[in-house]
Amino acid sequence: xxxxxxxxxxxxxxxxxxxxxxxxxxxxxxxxxxxxxxxxxxxxxxxxxxxxxxxxxxxxxxxxxxxxxxxxxxxxxxxxxxxxxxxxxxxxxxxxxxxxxxxxxxxxxxxxxxxxxxxxxxxxxxxxxxxxxxxxxxxxxxxxxxxxxxxxxxxxxxxxxxxxxxxxxxxxxxxxxxxxxxxxxxxxxxxxxxxxxxxxxxxxxxxxxxxxxxxxxxxxxxxxxxxxxxxxxxxxxxxxxxxxxxxxxxxxxxxxxxxxxxxxxxxxxxxxxxxxxxxxxxxxxxxxxxxxxxxxxxxxxxxxxxxxxxxxxxxxxxxxxxxxxxxxxxxxxxxxxxxxxxxxxxxxxxxxxxxxxxxxxxxxxxxxxxxxxxxxxxxxxxxxxxxxxxxxxxxxxxxxxxxxxxxxxxxxxxxxxxxxxxxxxxxxxxxxxxxxxxxxxxxxxxxxxxxxxxxxxxxxxxxxxxxxxxxxxxxxxxxxxxxxxxxxxxxxxxxxxxxxxxxxxxxxxxxxxxxxxxxxxxxxxxxxxxxxxxxxxxxxxxxxxxxxxxxx
Ligand code: GLU
Numbered sequence: 001x002x003x004x005x006x007x008x009x010x011x012x013x014x015x016x017x018x019x020x021x022x023x024x025x026x027x028x029x030x031x032x033x034x035x036x037x038x039x040x041x042x043x044x045x046x047x048x049x050x051x052x053x054x055x056x057x058x059x060x061x062x063x064x065x066x067x068x069x070x071x072x073x074x075x076x077x078x079x080x081x082x083x084x085x086x087x088x089x090x091x092x093x094x095x096x097x098x099x100x101x102x103x104x105x106x107x108x109x110x111x112x113x114x115x116x117x118x119x120x121x122x123x124x125x126x127x128x129x130x131x132x133x134x135x136x137x138x139x140x141x142x143x144x145x146x147x148x149x150x151x152x153x154x155x156x157x158x159x160x161x162x163x164x165x166x167x168x169x170x171x172x173x174x175x176x177x178x179x180x181x182x183x184x185x186x187x188x189x190x191x192x193x194x195x196x197x198x199x200x201x202x203x204x205x206x207x208x209x210x211x212x213x214x215x216x217x218x219x220x221x222x223x224x225x226x227x228x229x230x231x232x233x234x235x236x237x238x239x240x241x242x243x244x245x246x247x248x249x250x251x252x253x254x255x256x257x258x259x260x261x262x263x264x265x266x267x268x269x270x271x272x273x274x275x276x277x278x279x280x281x282x283x284x285x286x287x288x289x290x291x292x293x294x295x296x297x298x299x300x301x302x303x304x305x306x307x308x309x310x311x312x313x314x315x316x317x318x319x320x321x322x323x324x325x326x327x328x329x330x331x332x333x334x335x336x337x338x339x340x341x342x343x344x345x346x347x348x349x350x351x352x353x354x355x356x357x358x359x360x361x362x363x364x365x366x367x368x369x370x371x372x373x374x375x376x377x378x379x380x381x382x383x384x385x386x387x388x389x390x391x392x393x394x395x396x397x398x399x400x401x402x403x404x405x406x407x408x409x410x411x412x413x414x415x416x417x418x419x420x421x422x423x424x425x426x427x428x429x430x431x432x433x434x435x436x437x438x439x440x441x442x443x444x445x446x447x448x449x450x451x452x453x454x455x456x457x458x459x460x461x462x463x464x465x466x467x468x469x470x471x472x473x474x475x476x477x478x479x480x481x482x483x484x485x486x487x488x489x490x491x492x493x494x495x496x497x498x499x500x501x502x503x504x505x506x507x508x509x510x511x512x513x514x515x516x517x518x519x520x521x522x523x524x525x526x527x528x529x530x531x532x533x534x535x536x537x538x539x540x541x542x543x544x545x546x547x548x549x550x551x552x
Contacts, residue, residue: 031068126245192229194225199262209279219266321364384429394430405436480511
């Protein structure tokens with residue numbers, strides 16, 4: 001068979017060669033040594049799974065921490081999975097979590113970078129050029145088998161207990177002559193182009209996965225489809241071509257692709273190309289009834305990245321938590337670098353979990369509270385305002401009316417060695433700030449149960465007479481102490497503990513009563529600061545209100 005002639009018959013319109021693509025059109029990247037080129041390659045389904053964000057983050061960190069580049073490539077060879085605006089939704093979803101790409105698709109139609117197109121459906125000619133070169137070398141051939149013929153082969157293989165699939169002598173179209181092929185094409189019969197696999201049954205391959213270490217598997221023997229009947233490639237072939245031309249050094253992708261590695265390595269081999277390094281990321285798991293399972297788009301709302309946006313987890317918190325999941329040494333690093341930006345942490349691919357990291361919403365909330373505790377108050381005001389839009393009108397209006405007042409609220413007890421962790425996510429803010437706003441304030445009091453109603457009323461009565469809003473924290477506390485003794489409370493906790501029978505309670509109980517009057521709660525940030533922010537008039541009014549409530 002004259003393979004060149006066959007290649008011309010199948011691809012008369014293809015004039016460029018793989019060499020031209022590899023040298024002239026997409027020259028090698030000039031990057032510092034050790035720089036990683038990675039890519040995130042979703043289908044344009046619009047849906048961003050938390051596992052996708054996880055993989056994207058690992059790719060982004062690997063590229064940027066080594067001075068490399070990350071590409072966003074859209075894998076749309078399967079048109080069935082597409083949705084309207086699917087690319088834009090993914091780009092925006094990732095951007096809202098701070099994942100920015102150096103190259104690739106920007107929205108449905110625009111892209112940036114010198115190695116495009118970055119959408120596979122626009123690269124048909126490129127794949128065909130590589131496929132043509134394989135046909136020229138006798139390493140690929142057209143296959144006209146219909147569904148019925150393929151089913152027939154399967155039945156035969158079952159009966160003979162042979163390895164299923166299109167391979168070796170079962171690959172009926174392998175031996176078609178040029179004349180037979182030409183005739184079928186003349187008749188307009190649809191065909192795919194298949195790899196003529198050089199694999200041997202029983203053969204094994206080994207490769208070193210960056211995350212999973214050495215892996216040994218059966219060699220591929222299947223004559224896999226390279227181009228479908230419409231001339232569009234399969235995922236496997238597109239992967240080999242794209243990652244070669246885009247200069248990908250590390251393919252960091254979900255571990256569902258591990259089983260395809262033998263096919264991929266074989267494709268690089270027949271194309272005469274050096275494969276990239278592979279790093280297969282385990283899925284994000286969830287504990288369900290004592291068992292571990294993958295987070296499911298269908299069953300778990302938290303599988304969708306949009307869930308975390310709606311729940312008001314700041315993007316920094318989600319990313320920080322994902323880094324915790326990615327690398328167990330991260331937690332230690334964070335303990336030693338409390339205020340550092342997480343970008344300073346160097347992610348280690350070989351320290352990633354091989355069994356699937358467990359996604360835990362309670363731990364996320366914890367991490368998030370720590371992250372928010374480090375935010376400047378101005379950032380909290382801005383982020384909450386943004387989040388509240390369309391989600392919490394009352395909160396949005398309250399903050400928008402006077403952002404400086406909001407910032408003053410968030411400034412209370414912020415900073416310092418042990419910042420408070422009252423806010424885990426933005427949904428907590430409404431309740432957290434409610435007593436600072438008359439319109440958000442909730443009725444009712446969390447009444448202390450160790451002080452009698454009469455004593456509470458007496459405390460409020462007395463305190464209202466002496467409160468001086470100009471006093472700072474120390475003077476404020478001294479003032480609270482000053483009313484203790486006349487009311488039968490101890491101004492000194494130690495003295496109280498030494499002889500509890502001698503007092504009705506201690507200064508802590510007294511300040512709790514005042515706190516409850518002002519905030520409705522037994523616990524709050526610095527009460528002196530809260531009272532200053534509310535202003536004397538409102539504080540006195542609230543003490544009056546509680547006194548009334550005590551009489552009811
Ligand atoms: N398009 C593939 C997917 O949806 C990408 C796999 C890869 O990163 O190579 O999973």
